[in-house]
Amino acid sequence: MHHASDILLTLFIVFIVAQIGSEIAQRLKLPGVVGEIAAGCVVGPSVLGWIVPDQVAAGTPLDVLAEIGVVLLLFSVGLETRLEDLKKVGKVAFLVGVLGVLVPFGMGGLWAHGSSFDWGRSLFVAAAFVATSAGITARVLQELGALQRVESKVILGAAVIDDILAMLLLGVVVSLQGGGGFDPIHLLSVLIGAIGFILVVGIGGARVMRWNSGWLDKPQNPHSALAIVLALCLGLAYISTRFGLAAIIGAFLAGMIASETRQQHTLEKQTQPLLSLLTPFFFVITGSKIDLHQLANVETGIMLLVVTLIAIVSKFIGGFFGALSLGKRSAAIVGFGMVPRGEVGVVIASLGLTAGVFTDRIYAIIVAMSLLTAMVTPPVLAWLLRRSRTAESTVQTSRG
């Protein structure tokens, strides 16, 4: 008579360990998100095994909840980001995005070729080093109240550029590996589609909302504006995937559009409870995918450490030199902010495995690398941000 009993238990476990992990992390002066990922690692196969890989595979309820969580997170980050601020840092963000893709791709490719992969496979491995996953960094910046800093704007802008380039690169690598010819016209049309989507929706949407957002309010329903922008968020998240971009890019754009409305402040407040309920699913489930048993084998463990180190250093170098015009301290924040690969690296590794390009071992290593970068970033980033908490680095916004 009463189904859904098991899933309720899992939801409860994920939610409660997130709270406990977050609480412990905060007492240790770490961002709460570190504790949530660590809690996921503890309930995952590494330690307790309460959450097994099958429960969090693509398309499962937990996976969908995690996806909704990170979509809402980037939506709320967008809500605190004005288009004007992004424009101001446009050049730096572009440089960070481009270097942050090229350096990891180059270093990753060289390492792979040095490890006796042929060039075709090496490019595929290299592609797995590329894509930054903005969720982790966005959460740290939000948690530390740093979203109005210039470094945060650069990171967010660069994450958009990064996602476009990573998508193109993956497209090239997959078609080369598949034996298909390199089709520059197709590639150009994909590029134009993605950029066009972002510009039209971002700039057009922001203009419309700045011009008139009164229609969002309805006298009989105090939550109508929220419902409309949430629909926008889900809609743009979907359309974004149709242009080959990550869902969170569309969600971020939706938030940025909503930040131009006069209901912006209310929307920010109303979004908070949604984040409280749903983002823990993203971070706990990210953590639950880490399987520490892979480190038990010494050889694999060393290889994992090398790969993770290359992934961190290469992304840091790209971001650091891209943002050097902001000064060394800020450049370090930007560089490290770009480090997390999160679920994007996992997806590329799965593609490689399915295509027969990767062995199980290299697959496991790339997945673990992606998750380790996500794990390492929050404490370092928090430390860098606290060290350089200076008033002058705050972008002056019209709303303060």
Next chain:
Amino acid sequence: MHHASDILLTLFIVFIVAQIGSEIAQRLKLPGVVGEIAAGCVVGPSVLGWIVPDQVAAGTPLDVLAEIGVVLLLFSVGLETRLEDLKKVGKVAFLVGVLGVLVPFGMGGLWAHGSSFDWGRSLFVAAAFVATSAGITARVLQELGALQRVESKVILGAAVIDDILAMLLLGVVVSLQGGGGFDPIHLLSVLIGAIGFILVVGIGGARVMRWNSGWLDKPQNPHSALAIVLALCLGLAYISTRFGLAAIIGAFLAGMIASETRQQHTLEKQTQPLLSLLTPFFFVITGSKIDLHQLANVETGIMLLVVTLIAIVSKFIGGFFGALSLGKRSAAIVGFGMVPRGEVGVVIASLGLTAGVFTDRIYAIIVAMSLLTAMVTPPVLAWLLRRSRTAESTVQTSRG
């Protein structure tokens, strides 16, 4: 590279049609929930076929989202319900709960036996007439701001009683049908377990919170109280299913406990955005399970109308006479408030089908009956409530 594209589209569709349906219903002076269910019916197999039964089967992401939605809904209803108020209407609620189970069981059994079922099967069919699903009524009461009325308290209290009795009755019918003997001691222990759970958690929890709820607040985190009560909500929803009760009973208890805290008002506000995002999934998906094609066959259509009529009339009679001490108008509200069977009837029908007790046809009819009662209730209930909107029927609560 980017998975989850399809599910994002489905989420978007469900969410947006809910908004459109709700808007249309409100312009027609109907509760928004009517529009959400109707929208689900339109995107379901009846008309557009955008949402097919496989997508909303038990354990799918949409099913889980719907479950979370109705759990949060009953949690928020609990937040507006004080234990003291429920105690005041205890006797009436008990009578409504008992008569609201016995009359439909009796009438349903007689109809089934009259339709050439043997007594074993007839009892099973009769059980499908019994269980009220509180979600639909709770939403209508909340939408019309009627949760503080005495009739609402009676309905909520009666829904708890109803759920206990329905669970026991189903247990008896299933064991009789399965050929297993009738085991009164087992049954008694189940009954004591369920009642004990509700009393201990409800009364104990409320006492603890009334005594001290300051510990819910943490200076560094304005959403800590919300996170804690949401954890309580998920936890009690799960435990409730372990005692054989519906998840929403546990969620309602969690809300009632949280209503005793000094953060009650803030929690109510913070819960609203969660409802905006998640309850549409419950109602749209409920609607999407209705397949109007079943009415195309005249004979089946007539049988469905008869069954639905019996379901409505029998529940109404039980509730009406149970609540007659409140006056005829209030008794009519209570009676009709108990009518929706919603997903509980569907679950019983599935059990009957799996056990080989029901044919496909009787299964389809019982499912359709459950959903039709859910569809019919909101407009009638809204009309009854508006007709008798009098100040004196409001329960005097300490917080107004």
